[in-house]
Amino acid sequence: MLNMYLKRDKINIRKLKNVYDEIPIPAELQIMVTAMIPTGDVNTAPPCRSDRRRPFHAACMQYVVLTIAILVSAMIVLPNFSYTAYAFMKDMPILGPVTKVFTVRTYEDNTGDMSASIATPKITAGSEALNEELSQYSEKAISAYRADIAASGAKVKESLNLSYSVVTDNSRLFALRFDKTISMADTAKTVKIYNINKQTGSIISLKDLFKSGADYRTVIAGEIKRQMQHADKKSGRSSYFQNYVDSAMKGDVDFYIDARGKLVIVFDAGEVAPMSMGICTFTIPRNILQNMIAAGSCL
Amino acid sequence: MLDYFDKNKIEELILKEYESMYRLAYSYVRNKDDALDVVQESIYKALKNKDKLKNPVGIRSWLLTITVHTAIDSIRRRKREVPCEDTVREDFVDDIYEDTDLLKALDKLTEKEKTIITLRFFEDLKVKDIAAALPMEEKEVKNTLYGAIKKLRKIMN
Numbered sequence: 517m518l519n520m521y522l523k524r525d526k527i528n529i530r531k532l533k534n535v536y537d538e539i540p541i542p543a544e545l546q547i548m549v550t551a552m553i554p555t556g557d558v559n560t561a562p563p564c565r566s567d568r569r570r571p572f573h574a575a576c577m578q579y580v581v582l583t584i585a586i587l588v589s590a591m592i593v594l595p596n597f598s599y600t601a602y603a604f605m606k607d608m609p610i611l612g613p614v615t616k617v618f619t620v621r622t623y624e625d626n627t628g629d630m631s632a633s634i635a636t637p638k639i640t641a642g643s644e645a646l647n648e649e650l651s652q653y654s655e656k657a658i659s660a661y662r663a664d665i666a667a668s669g670a671k672v673k674e675s676l677n678l679s680y681s682v683v684t685d686n687s688r689l690f691a692l693r694f695d696k697t698i699s700m701a702d703t704a705k706t707v708k709i710y711n712i713n714k715q716t717g718s719i720i721s722l723k724d725l726f727k728s729g730a731d732y733r734t735v736i737a738g739e740i741k742r743q744m745q746h747a748d749k750k751s752g753r754s755s756y757f758q759n760y761v762d763s764a765m766k767g768d769v770d771f772y773i774d775a776r777g778k779l780v781i782v783f784d785a786g787e788v789a790p791m792s793m794g795i796c797t798f799t800i801p802r803n804i805l806q807n808m809i810a811a812g813s814c815l
Numbered sequence: 816m817l818d819y820f821d822k823n824k825i826e827e828l829i830l831k832e833y834e835s836m837y838r839l840a841y842s843y844v845r846n847k848d849d850a851l852d853v854v855q856e857s858i859y860k861a862l863k864n865k866d867k868l869k870n871p872v873g874i875r876s877w878l879l880t881i882t883v884h885t886a887i888d889s890i891r892r893r894k895r896e897v898p899c900e901d902t903v904r905e906d907f908v909d910d911i912y913e914d915t916d917l918l919k920a921l922d923k924l925t926e927k928e929k930t931i932i933t934l935r936f937f938e939d940l941k942v943k944d945i946a947a948a949l950p951m952e953e954k955e956v957k958n959t960l961y962g963a964i965k966k967l968r969k970i971m972n
Contacts, residue, residue: 525964528971529936535917536937539838542847545854549833552858553826 538801540776543686616640617682617692620651623658628670632661634678637692643717646710653694653708654678675699683772688714689814691772693782695795705785705795709770713814722769725779725815730808736781737765740788740798756789756796764788778802779815825865828874829858835938836882842918842933843886844893853889857882876934876944883930920970928963931956 621636636654638647657678664674677697684691694708711720726732744756770782779800785791802815809815829836833854840853860881868877921929930949934940942960946953 525968528967529932529964531971532917532920532967533937536838536842536933539841541834541837542851544851545833545837548851548855549829549858552855552862553830 537803540778541802543775543777546777617680621654623654625661627665629673630661630665630668630670630675632658632676632678634658634661634676635680637680639690639692639712642712646712646717646719649719650692650710657696673700683709684711684774686775689720689773690714693772702791703785704791707770707782707784707795709772709782711772711814720814722771725810725813726805726808727810732805732808733765733769735804735808736779736800737761739800739804740765740781743798744788755793758788760788773815774799777815779805825861825874825878828878829861832875832878833858835879839879839882839933839938840886842921842937843883844889845918849889849893850886853882853886856889857885860885873940873944873947876940876948879934879938879940880930880945880948883934887926887930920967923970924963924966928959928966931959932963932967935960 617637617639619635620638623632623634623636625632634654634657636651638650657676661674661676664672668674675698678694680692680694682691683693690712692710692712694710696704696706696708698704698706712718713720713724722732740761741758744758744761748754748756764783764787765781770784772780772782774780779802781798781800783789783796783798785794785796787796789796805815836854836857837850840857841847841850844850844853857878861878868874921932924932931945934945934948935942940948942956943953945951946956949956951959
């Protein structure tokens with residue numbers, strides 16, 4: 517009898533389950549649970565009701581700030597007093613918990629009808645190779661701009677802007693996003709994201725997050741197409757280029773991991789949707805990737 | 816492999832299932848902070864009461880049922896509290912998951928129906944485990960399930 521109902525009603529149940537499975541998991545949850553479990557201290561009562569009216573993450577923040585203060589103090593004092601501590605600490609993550617980025621160079625130009633503003637960032641405590649890679653990305657944009665001036669004699673209206681922003685900065689990952697906008701007859705927006713493993717200081721690619729041989733590209737492409745269908749259905753228009761997703765996923769995919777620990781795939785304007793829709797981002801639910809995530813992955 | 820009937824594995828189970836506990840809590844309270852509170856209180860209750868757990872109740876269904884009951888208590892408590900303007904939290908603004916409209920269909924069910932639908936279909940618990948954890952007769956769980964599915968059909972179609 518139950519099976520009969522399920523056949524008739526499975527679409528409704530599946531719809532509800534999809535929404536349920538995609539309820540976002542906040543980053544504080546893991547901190548809270550792991551803080552409760554290792555001690556197993558069941559004699560410690562939970563916070564009283566009046567305390568619990570305050571958001572849990574606000575309560576957590578107190579401990580986080582206190583812990584950071586203790587850690588920073590320990591990092592300064594210990595290596596100066598103990599060789600063992602110094603020997604241990606020199607193997608600590610290359611990029612610290614607080615990573616800063618600053619602009620080392622801004623290229624500004626106005627030649628004829630053409631203009632450019634290109635920022636070159638530098639990551640504090642980043643390796644020379646890493647900062648060189650960032651610098652080269654900006655240099656390429658400058659070279660391409662100069663080539664355009666030479667080719668057109670600066671008689672074509674063109675405006676180039678390259679800026680950067682930090683999209684992820686947590687204990688394991690640091691992600692720097694470049695946004696390049698070239699305005700000519702049309703406006704082309706492209707994105708380049710550098711994800712850096714703080715432990716090693718190296719740049720990580722999408723494949724580094726997954727087990728060797730895992731077909732993560734197909735799974736992610738399927739999810740993106742599902743989200744496109746959902747969005748198109750909601751808007752009543754057919755905006756996205758679903759047929760382009762597979763080929764876009766085969767190339768060098770830009771991504772970052774958001775504050776909730778979810779994978780976000782980023783496409784340039786025009787790559788999987790009309791240029792007018794700008795940069796397109798898709799957040800991939802963790803549960804569909806669960807079996808493919810590599811051990812020790814930053815995801 | 817985690818033994819779902821070994822109550823000494825409760826800590827291990829919590830570490831494995833806390834995301835399910837959160838989703839379950841969120842499906843009731845519909846905001847992040849209250850859902851975090853519900854998970855926190857549920858873990859506390861589970862650790863404190865694990866020795867009272869009697870076989871053959873599976874610990875997963877037991878843990879998820881604690882979460883459901885704690886979430887329902889939290890909603891009842893919230894209804895009793897009279898909100899004062901100063902205490903309205905600004906972080907609620909970005910705290911609301913936009914797709915909860917569909918989940919609101921579940922609110923039209925009774926508490927018992929919603930709990931059984933959620934545990935059976937979203938958390939994949941077996942009818943006999945739900946019956947043991949609530950506790951109820953298996954037949955009653957099945958009948959409630961049929962009624963809830965019929966109601967959902969009317970609500971969603």
